[in-house]
Amino acid sequence: xxxxxxxxxxxxxxxxxxxxxxxxxxxxxxxxxxxxxxxxxxxxxxxxxxxxxxxxxxxxxxxxxxxxxxxxxxxxxxxxxxxxxxxxxxxxxxxxxxxxxxxxxxxxxxxxxxxxxxxxxxxxxxxxxxxxxxxxxxxxxxxxxxxxxxxxxxxxxxxxxxxxxxxxxxxxxxxxxxxxxxxxxxxxxxxxxxxxxxxxxxxxxxxxxxx
Amino acid sequence: xxxxxxxxxxxxxxxxxxxxxxxxxxxxxxxxxxxxxxxxxxxxxxxxxxxxxxxxxxxxxxxxxxxxxxxxxxxxxxxxxxxxxxxxxxxxxxxxxxxxxxxxxxxxxxxxxxxxxxxxxxxxxxxxxxxxxxxxxxxxxxxxxxxxxxxxxxxxxxxxxxxxxxxxxxxxxxxxxxxxxxxxxxxxxxxxxxxxxxx
Numbered sequence: 001x002x003x004x005x006x007x008x009x010x011x012x013x014x015x016x017x018x019x020x021x022x023x024x025x026x027x028x029x030x031x032x033x034x035x036x037x038x039x040x041x042x043x044x045x046x047x048x049x050x051x052x053x054x055x056x057x058x059x060x061x062x063x064x065x066x067x068x069x070x071x072x073x074x075x076x077x078x079x080x081x082x083x084x085x086x087x088x089x090x091x092x093x094x095x096x097x098x099x100x101x102x103x104x105x106x107x108x109x110x111x112x113x114x115x116x117x118x119x120x121x122x123x124x125x126x127x128x129x130x131x132x133x134x135x136x137x138x139x140x141x142x143x144x145x146x147x148x149x150x151x152x153x154x155x156x157x158x159x160x161x162x163x164x165x166x167x168x169x170x171x172x173x174x175x176x177x178x179x180x181x182x183x184x185x186x187x188x189x190x191x192x193x194x195x196x197x198x199x200x201x202x203x204x205x206x207x208x209x210x211x
Numbered sequence: 212x213x214x215x216x217x218x219x220x221x222x223x224x225x226x227x228x229x230x231x232x233x234x235x236x237x238x239x240x241x242x243x244x245x246x247x248x249x250x251x252x253x254x255x256x257x258x259x260x261x262x263x264x265x266x267x268x269x270x271x272x273x274x275x276x277x278x279x280x281x282x283x284x285x286x287x288x289x290x291x292x293x294x295x296x297x298x299x300x301x302x303x304x305x306x307x308x309x310x311x312x313x314x315x316x317x318x319x320x321x322x323x324x325x326x327x328x329x330x331x332x333x334x335x336x337x338x339x340x341x342x343x344x345x346x347x348x349x350x351x352x353x354x355x356x357x358x359x360x361x362x363x364x365x366x367x368x369x370x371x372x373x374x375x376x377x378x379x380x381x382x383x384x385x386x387x388x389x390x391x392x393x394x395x396x397x398x399x400x401x402x403x404x405x406x407x408x409x410x
Contacts, residue, residue, distance in 0.1 A: 008387050014368075043393045050343050051362035055252030055261070062244045065266050070236060072266075073273035 007037050011044055221286055228276060236273055243287070244269065246364060247294050253359035254298045254352070256344055260305070264297045271297075284373060291364065292374045295356060302352060349396040350389055357385035358393075 001009065009015045010023045026033045220242065227235030247268055251261035271293055272279075279289050347355055360366045360374060361382075371382040 004387050004391065005384065008383070008390065012383075014383075039394050040390050043390045046343075047358060047362040047393070050339060051253070051358065052249075052365070054340060054343055054363060055249050055258075057245055057248040057252075057261075061262070062240075062248060062265070065244075065262060065269075066237065066240055069240065069266055069269045069273070070233070072270045073236070 003033060003036050004040065007033070007040050008044075010037075011041060218286065225276070228273075239272075240269055243290055246287070247290060249363055250291060250294050250359050251298055251301075253347065253363045254295070254356050255301060256348060256355075260301050264294060264301055267297045268293050285370075288370055288373050291360065291366075295360075295374055298356070299352075346393050346396040350392050354385055354389040354392060357382060358389045361386050 006015070006019070006023055010020065015023065023033075027037060224235050224239050224242075228239065244265055248261055248265050251264035251268075252258065255261055255264065268290070272290065279286060283289075347358065350358065356375060357371065360371045361368075366374070368379040368382045368386075371377075372379040375382060377385075
């Protein structure tokens with residue numbers, strides 16, 4: 001153990017009697033040991049007194065989290081503990097079907113973009129970046145790019161740890177890619193989405209604005 | 212689930228939860244959530260992230276209470292192990308280039324003191340919190356975890372070792388390193404401010 005380790009153990013009271021006697025002897029004779037002890041003693045006493053109160057939450061703050069916790073804990077976990085062979089086979093079939101559908105989906109998306117006269121949303125506009133939103137307080141946020149003339153209004157959604165945004169002009173959900181992580185300006189917050197609600201009113205409003 | 216809990220408060224709570232008593236979940240939450248939040252906040256130094264961690268931890272705990280084995284350790288140790296794990300996940304997520312909405316909107320989401328504090332005490336507490344927060348920011352995440360467990364939660368090196376999955380000696384040396392780092396991080400002005408608050 002070096003000086004600091006010995007002194008910390010001395011303050012913590014974890015030294016053996018012999019080690020403790022040795023530290024006491026050093027402290028009585030060495031100025032360096034005394035200075036080290038003072039320094040460690042200071043930061044230790046500060047931490048001991050201050051840390052227990054550091055970041056104390058309010059009752060209101062924690063109470064607000066509880067309903068969501070209770071509701072989520074009732075829902076079944078997405079991770080199954082046991083998956084039998086039938087389920088595994090079905091899962092593989094589903095993945096295979098989804099992979100086969102990828103080219104079709106890409107074609108369909110291209111067609112939609114062409115029909116709305118938008119060649120490529122991320123390339124032609126400054127699209128919003130990933131926005132960290134609390135799933136409790138702000139389920140979604142309206143964001144827009146601050147640079148360039150083409151201000152895009154979009155709704156960012158948090159899907160687990162990832163984010164997607166929905167361009168309300170097209171109604172398309174798009175992943176937030178590294179290319180879209182440019183500067184961003186938050187233009188406002190929407191209320192929590194009502195279950196079953198759609199984006200149609202906003203989409204219509206955006207189309208009206210464009211016209 | 213084995214119900215050989217020694218804790219006189221925890222034991223009846225566990226039994227009630229096993230019976231499907233919803234209020235027992237609330238009681239368990241009221242008992243442990245402040246500690247989980249303080250630990251998460253001390254490690255992440257961000258209110259919203261700490262709240263997210265509290266949510267993730269308790270959702271996991273209520274779903275997986277049957278996994279807790281009292282013979283393997285205290286409930287608090289199990290809870291804090293989950294909390295540290297979730298904090299590390301949160302930190303990893305944070306490494307992605309994202310923009311904190313609360314920061315952008317300047318919502319003032321720093322932790323509040325007790326509601327009964329007068330404005331002067333609250334202001335001093337905020338200042339002291341800021342000083343300590345800035346000092347903690349200078350520590351590496353591993354050292355901050357150690358400080359939060361040791362001084363924030365008052366755990367022994369053995370308990371810290373169980374939670375962090377390290378030998379107690381390593382926990383002790385992390386605390387020593389944290390002291391060294393904090394000593395240089397706490398400037399004289401800031402120390403005076405802390406002294407004023409602490410009286």
